[in-house]
Amino acid sequence: MKDIRKISVYDTLVVYYFSGTGNALKAARWLADRASEYGMEVHLHSIDRFEKVTPPELNGKTLIVFCYPTHGFNLAPIMMKYIAKFPRGKSGVVTLNTRGGLKFGKIYFPGLSGVAQLLPMFLLLLKGYKIKGSLPFDMPSNWISIHPGLTDSAAGDISRRRERQIGKFAERLFEKGRAFSYKFFVYLPLDIAVAPITIGYYFCGRFIFAKSFYASADCNDCRLCVEKCPTNSIVLVGKRPFWRYTCESCMRCIGICPSKSIQTAHSFVIPMMYLFSLIPVTAAAVNILGLPADGILQDVLIRVINWIAVFLFLIAGYFIFAQVLRVKFINRLFEYTSLTRYWKRYIASGMKLRDFGTK
Ligand SMILES: Cc1cc2nc3c(=O)[nH]c(=O)nc-3n(C[C@H](O)[C@H](O)[C@H](O)COP(=O)(O)O)c2cc1C
Structure with a gap:
């Protein structure tokens, strides 16, 4: 009034x-x-x-x-x-x-x-x-x-x-x-x-997070995550949710999932990043492309090449990850090594599902 x-x-x-x-x-x-x-x-x-x-x-x-x-x-x-x-x-x-x-x-x-x-x-x-x-x-x-x-x-x-x-x-x-x-x-x-972290997150980090989500074997195919995703980034592959690169890691799906089956796969992302660090992307870029020994241009180019290489590596890794998750034992193994399995989830108090409209 x-x-x-x-x-x-x-x-x-x-x-x-x-x-x-x-x-x-x-x-x-x-x-x-x-x-x-x-x-x-x-x-x-x-x-x-x-x-x-x-x-x-x-x-x-x-x-x-x-x-x-x-x-x-x-x-x-x-x-x-x-x-x-x-x-x-x-x-x-x-x-x-x-x-x-x-x-x-x-x-x-x-x-x-x-x-x-x-x-x-x-x-x-x-x-x-x-x-x-x-x-x-x-x-x-x-x-x-x-x-x-x-x-x-x-x-x-x-x-x-x-x-x-x-x-x-x-x-x-x-x-x-x-x-x-x-x-x-x-x-x-x-x-x-x-x-610098802002730039790193925008061009690289957010895509790594996008490829860190998966649904554990407790997923009951309710499709709420698909329905409520604000960027339309969750699609079903078979009956399993699959996160696309457009995911902004806004935490809605993980917060509202009724069966708490959506997890962040720490045991997938951390080893993947370690494996990636073993690939000599920078050396290969310098040798194959014949980049100059030093300079800002080289720094920028190497960063961009590294980001592209991370994407490709993650696309391939996440695809394989999505396939092996069909095996219940492996799925449980990832679930029990995902920290979110043990962590409290977050949705602002008083919010109802209908508050998260998709239009
Ligand atoms: C992927 C991601 C990145 C975040 N980065 C920052 C950050 O850089 N600085 C910060 O203060 N909070 C950060 N946060 C926390 C959120 O901004 C904060 O909790 C916000 O209030 C969530 O609002 P929402 O519930 O409307 O989405 C981040 C959260 C997420 C999920």
């Missing part, structure tokens, strides 16, 4: 969101609830499986928000594609990247944005938009391929802090028209320092 004491400089809020496990969706909803208190018209758009961009209908003073998780110190690639395809405009825009916050004992640890804030701001500025705010938002980390899911109590504590933070952010944004945090400059040196 409109609180007549609250007056916003905007009259419409349009939020485009992508959310693997519900954190970004929660943030988008919190912001939308605040906007409603100001009597603003609110539109929330999921960009799951988008085929074309839905530009906002601009009436009066519209504020556009892009809300998405940070992946590998970058914005989730699906959101990057969405923003890249977004039409030019002059409205005010805000970026809100959820990060992976942690809590041990009483101490809270923030995530790290890398370029997840800077890059979309830059793209939107180039398109003519006015940046009215940007918020790195530390929700409970969902990256359970690399660490166990947080306890309910730690995740709950982090979420409650964030709800208060977004309240203050929304107040400044809607009443003063813009909201930035000084923390942007505090994090900036670190965000820039991790840029």
